[in-house]
Amino acid sequence: MRVLYVAPRYHTNQTAVMEGWKSTGNEVCFLAHYAGKTEDYSVIRPEIIGYSRLFLLLQAVYLRLAGKRSEYAADMKLKCGFPPVWKLYRRMKRFRPDVVITRERSVYSIVVTFLCRLNRWPVILYYQSPLYEKRKESFVYRVLYALLPEYSITPVRRSKRFVLQKEKPEKVYFIPFLMKPQLSPQGKKWFMDGRINLFCIGKYQKRKNHMLMIQTAQRLAENYPVHLVIAGESSNAFQESYYEELNRYVEREGLQALVELRRNLSREEVFELYRKADLFVLPSSDEPAAVSHLEAMAFSLPVISGDDNGTADYIENGENGYIFRDQDAEDLYQKIVKIIEQPENIQKMGAKSYELVLKNHQFSLYRETILEILDKMKKKQK
Numbered sequence: 001m002r003v004l005y006v007a008p009r010y011h012t013n014q015t016a017v018m019e020g021w022k023s024t025g026n027e028v029c030f031l032a033h034y035a036g037k038t039e040d041y042s043v044i045r046p047e048i049i050g051y052s053r054l055f056l057l058l059q060a061v062y063l064r065l066a067g068k069r070s071e072y073a074a075d076m077k078l079k080c081g082f083p084p085v086w087k088l089y090r091r092m093k094r095f096r097p098d099v100v101i102t103r104e105r106s107v108y109s110i111v112v113t114f115l116c117r118l119n120r121w122p123v124i125l126y127y128q129s130p131l132y133e134k135r136k137e138s139f140v141y142r143v144l145y146a147l148l149p150e151y152s153i154t155p156v157r158r159s160k161r162f163v164l165q166k167e168k169p170e171k172v173y174f175i176p177f178l179m180k181p182q183l184s185p186q187g188k189k190w191f192m193d194g195r196i197n198l199f200c201i202g203k204y205q206k207r208k209n210h211m212l213m214i215q216t217a218q219r220l221a222e223n224y225p226v227h228l229v230i231a232g233e234s235s236n237a238f239q240e241s242y243y244e245e246l247n248r249y250v251e252r253e254g255l256q257a258l259v260e261l262r263r264n265l266s267r268e269e270v271f272e273l274y275r276k277a278d279l280f281v282l283p284s285s286d287e288p289a290a291v292s293h294l295e296a297m298a299f300s301l302p303v304i305s306g307d308d309n310g311t312a313d314y315i316e317n318g319e320n321g322y323i324f325r326d327q328d329a330e331d332l333y334q335k336i337v338k339i340i341e342q343p344e345n346i347q348k349m350g351a352k353s354y355e356l357v358l359k360n361h362q363f364s365l366y367r368e369t370i371l372e373i374l375d376k377m378k379k380k381q382k
Contacts, residue, residue, distance in 0.1 A: 001026045006112050007103035009036040010046040013291040016178035018044045020363025029095045052084045071238035082107045110147045122377050125149040128289040130156045131174045134165040151373045156289050156310035179361045182298040185351035195225040199277035204232045204239040209283040231262040274299040298357045302349035320352035
């Protein structure tokens with residue numbers, strides 16, 4: 001089968017999907033709107049299609065007006081960017097896909113859907129809104145849904161940031177993020193340097209709540225031999241400013257021996273930090289669908305996530321970690337203490353994390369769901 005993906009960029013969480021298709025004898029092509037700063041091309045290298053010249057002109061004007069006021073101004077392209085249609089069409093036509101999977105409810109995906117319908121290529125929408133999302137019924141949204149693919153997949157079941165309903169829509173399917181197992185419990189080394197090593201990762205943005213994590217580590221250090229490493233991306237003036245703010249706090253409080261701030265690491269360097277960690281914490285707010293805690297699970301780590309994360313329920317509460325109330329410092333502290341107060345508990349929960357990765361996050365489920373959707377499409381055509 002020939003599988004074509006069209007997405008804003010090739011995210012690292014797609015690696016296991018690409019590897020799964022290839023390992024089962026399928027051909028995969030990935031077309032991206034743009035290239036990210038840190039991506040893993042070990043399995044597949046995406047082809048950059050880009051945006052139309054008209055959109056790039058409009059974007060330049062918009063960024064000149066809004067770019068200095070908001071670090072998220074550039075994200076406008078994710079919803080409103082449109083492709084060089086002829087270039088995109090020629091590349092899709094040359095690949096001759098058996099199925100197309102396009103990312104996001106966006107202008108770009110509307111164009112992809114139109115080209116697929118024109119050529120009778122089955123098309124599926126991938127987005128990160130909840131499976132049980134209650135659809136908006138205004139005229140504008142009805143038109144939007146009509147222009148996008150009929151069938152959808154999402155890695156999110158529920159989210160506190162959306163209005164939800166009891167029944168899932170008939171043509172929306174849940175497929176959790178996939179993750180390649182990295183380090184088994186038998187191969188894991190614990191409490192390196194004679195301390196409990198805490199790790200969290202996320203761009204240096206305030207919504208990632210790094211300061212909350214630093215202050216929690218500061219409190220934990222009064223009773224436990226902990227050490228905290230934070231890794232993140234700092235690629236613009238806003239992120240650099242926040243990174244420096246965190247550094248100033250660490251220096252002012254004399255926490256240099258307790259807290260280590262790392263930035264712009266390679267994937268190999270991040271993996272090494274997972275190997276050295278004993279507990280992973282995701283303190284972020286406003287996370288549509290984080291994958292980092294699942295990545296930590298693949299390294300046999302117990303994990304903690306805030307409940308403002310669409311994929312927090314990948315954690316089995318009390319089994320391989322805990323979910324804490326968003327931005328609640330006391331709840332976060334208590335959940336960490338529950339795990340670290342007994343060293344054998346850390347190892348037991350870490351082993352459960354690895355077990356869940358093997359059970360719930362492998363390619364077979366993804367493939368079966370895509371084939372089920374395609375089967376339903378064929379039956380409807382007949």
